[in-house]
Each structure stands twice: as C-alpha cells, then as structure tokens.
Amino acid sequence: MSNKFEIDPLLDFDLxxxxxxxIGEVSDITGVPTRKIRYWExxxxIESEKEGEGTTRRYNYLNIKKILLIQELIEEGFTLDAAAKKVEDRMKNINEVFLKLANSASNKKEVE
Amino acid sequence: MSNKFEIDPLLDFDLxxxxxxxIGEVSDITGVPTRKIRYWExxxxIESEKEGEGTTRRYNYLNIKKILLIQELIEEGFTLDAAAKKVEDRMKNINEVFLKLANSASNKKEVE
DNA sequence: CTTATTTTGTAACTAGGTTACAATACATGT
DNA sequence: ACATGTATTGTAACCTAGTTACAAAATAAG
Structure with missing residues (x-):
C-alpha cells in the first residue's frame, strides 16, 4: 500500500x-548569508524555533528545507516574494507528509 | 498527419x-504603457519593425504575442530579465511553427 | 494643414533586496 | 566562571531593477 517500509529504515524521526x-550552520549548509536569513525571517x-526570549535561532530540517527551496526559485528568476508564496504552497504538502511519516514511525515504536 | 486542414481556414497569413x-494600439491591446514598451525595447x-530611419514603431502579431507572454510571466512573479529569457525560448518554437504554417499556406495558394 | 500620435532624452522615483558596521547578548568548552 | 566564538539587533548605506513624468521635436493621418 505505502512505501513506508522502504523508507522506514532510512528515516529516524526521533533523530x-x-x-x-x-544560524551559522544553516548558512554553511545553504550558502545563504546569515544576515539574509534573518532578513527573510x-x-x-521563514521561521526559526526560538526556545525562549533572548535566545538564539534554531533551525530544524523543515526550516532549512524551506530556505533551500526559496533560494532555488530565486535562482530561477522569481522575485523573493513570489518565491516565498510558491514555497509556502509546497511546504504545506511537505509538512503533511512529514508529519504523517513521523507519526507512523512513532506508532510503530510503541508497538514494538 | 497534421492539423493544417483544421486551422487553415482560420489563419490567413497574407492577412x-x-x-x-x-505602439498606441499595442498598449491598448496588451495593457502595457507605451513608455514601458519602449523601455523593454x-x-x-522586444523588437519592433521600423520601416526606416526616423519613423515610428510598428508591431506585428509575433511582436505583440511576445509582449503578452512577458507580461504574463512578470505577473507570475518573474523578474523582467528572467521573464525575457524564458519567453525567448518559447518564441523560438512559436516562430518556427508560425513560419512553417505561413509557408504551407502560401504554397497552397500557388497551387490553386 | 491641423490634430492626434510618437519619439527621445533626462531625470526622478519607488521599492526590492541585500549588506556593512558595531555594540550588545548569548553559548560553550575545559 | 571566564575566555572565545557565535548570534542578535538597529541603523544606515547601498545597488539595481523597473517604472514613470515631463516636455520639446518629429511623424502620421484624416
């Protein structure tokens, strides 16, 4: 039915x-300058996870993925705003799939 | 083989x-201000057909089509330059088809 | 030949997007 | 805890893309 069994061993959602x-590592990974990342935010x-007031920004897989997608569209010739809007749509799907997989993964763990 | 026979009666290339x-009419047709059209040129x-030095710009079907395509892409969120580049590619095909049809049309006329 | 349309150059202008700087706050290892 | 590296802001500067206004001179068209 699903391809869950194929990707299961590859994706450890708890990890x-x-x-x-x-933000520094994000910049290294994506090639986008830190100042630019903050400007986009x-x-x-884009969003980052702040773990409280007066703390530094933290980025997870989905945050970084979004940055990469935006950058791609800009390179394709889209405006920043247009790129943002397009990516917004794409991220809805990605988030959905991601959560679905994450849940099924943790469910499985509980069963074990 | 081809759909020549279907569109033949619709497209009179000599016309x-x-x-x-x-340029005024082009502006009316496309909604693009004349000053902008000249700037793009x-x-x-884009190109226009000048019939000699010190004359006014004239626009044919393909010229106008190009303007419309560029405008569409800009509305989709592309940069002017990016839109121009994309349309450049598309126009190659359109031109080709157009010429092919135009030739077969005039050939047909000669046979008549 | 008179009225409407076009052509240019210049210049102004908006805004989109990015970056530099610097002073302050935060994180982290040993 | 203290020293070193990394992050956070605000402010301001910056560049370029893209568009538009204006006005005087040239063309077109009825």
Missing part, C-alpha cells in the same frame, strides 16, 4: 527532531 | 502579415 542547528518568509 | 499596428527584450 530528525533532535537535529537542530544554529523579519519579512515573515 | 496576418499586413496586420501591423502602432531599449533593453533588447
């Missing part, structure tokens, strides 16, 4: 959830 | 070639 990095285009 | 208008994005 993935812990895989959270600072100011504009409401 | 189409004569269907050439000034300055940048080498």
């Amino acid at each position: 993935l959830k812990k895989l959270v990095v600072g 100011e504009k409401g285009i | 189409l070639k004569k269907l050439v208008v000034g 300055e940048k080498g994005i």
Whole structure:
C-alpha cells in the first residue's frame, strides 16, 4: 500500500527532531548569508524555533528545507516574494507528509 | 498527419502579415504603457519593425504575442530579465511553427 | 494643414533586496 | 566562571531593477 517500509529504515524521526542547528550552520549548509536569513525571517518568509526570549535561532530540517527551496526559485528568476508564496504552497504538502511519516514511525515504536 | 486542414481556414497569413499596428494600439491591446514598451525595447527584450530611419514603431502579431507572454510571466512573479529569457525560448518554437504554417499556406495558394 | 500620435532624452522615483558596521547578548568548552 | 566564538539587533548605506513624468521635436493621418 505505502512505501513506508522502504523508507522506514532510512528515516529516524526521533533523530530528525533532535537535529537542530544554529544560524551559522544553516548558512554553511545553504550558502545563504546569515544576515539574509534573518532578513527573510523579519519579512515573515521563514521561521526559526526560538526556545525562549533572548535566545538564539534554531533551525530544524523543515526550516532549512524551506530556505533551500526559496533560494532555488530565486535562482530561477522569481522575485523573493513570489518565491516565498510558491514555497509556502509546497511546504504545506511537505509538512503533511512529514508529519504523517513521523507519526507512523512513532506508532510503530510503541508497538514494538 | 497534421492539423493544417483544421486551422487553415482560420489563419490567413497574407492577412496576418499586413496586420501591423502602432505602439498606441499595442498598449491598448496588451495593457502595457507605451513608455514601458519602449523601455523593454531599449533593453533588447522586444523588437519592433521600423520601416526606416526616423519613423515610428510598428508591431506585428509575433511582436505583440511576445509582449503578452512577458507580461504574463512578470505577473507570475518573474523578474523582467528572467521573464525575457524564458519567453525567448518559447518564441523560438512559436516562430518556427508560425513560419512553417505561413509557408504551407502560401504554397497552397500557388497551387490553386 | 491641423490634430492626434510618437519619439527621445533626462531625470526622478519607488521599492526590492541585500549588506556593512558595531555594540550588545548569548553559548560553550575545559 | 571566564575566555572565545557565535548570534542578535538597529541603523544606515547601498545597488539595481523597473517604472514613470515631463516636455520639446518629429511623424502620421484624416
């Protein structure tokens, strides 16, 4: 029915959830300067997880994925805003799938 | 083999070639301000047919089509330059088909 | 030949997007 | 805890893309 069994061994969501990095690493990974990342966040285009007031930004898999997608569209010739809007739509699907997989993975663990 | 016979009665290329208008009409047709059309031409994005030095711009079907395509892409969120590049590719096909049809049409006329 | 349309150049202008700087706050290892 | 590296902001500067206004001179068209 699903391809759950194929990707299951590859995706450890419990690990993935812990895989959270600072803005510097995001910049290294994506090639987007830190100042630019913050600017995009100011504009409401991307989000980061702040673990409280007066703390530093933290980025998880989905946050970083979004940044990468936006960058791609900009390179394709889209406006920043247009790229943001397009990615917004795509992220809805990605989030959905991600959560679905994450849940089925943790359910499985409970059964074990 | 081809759909030539279906569109043949609709497309009179001898007429189409004569269907050439000034920049004002192009602006009315496309909704793009005349100043903008000239600016795009300055940048080498579109072309018009000047019938000699010190004359006014004239636009045929393909010229106008190009303007419309560019405008669409800009509305989709593309940069002017990016839109121009994309349309450039599309126009190659359109031109080809157009010429092919135009030739077969005039050939047919000669046979008649 | 008179009225409407076009052509240019110049210049102004908006805004989109990015970046530099610097002073302050935060994180982290040993 | 203290020293070193990393993050956070605000402010301001910056660049370029893209568009538009204006106005005087040239063309077109009825």
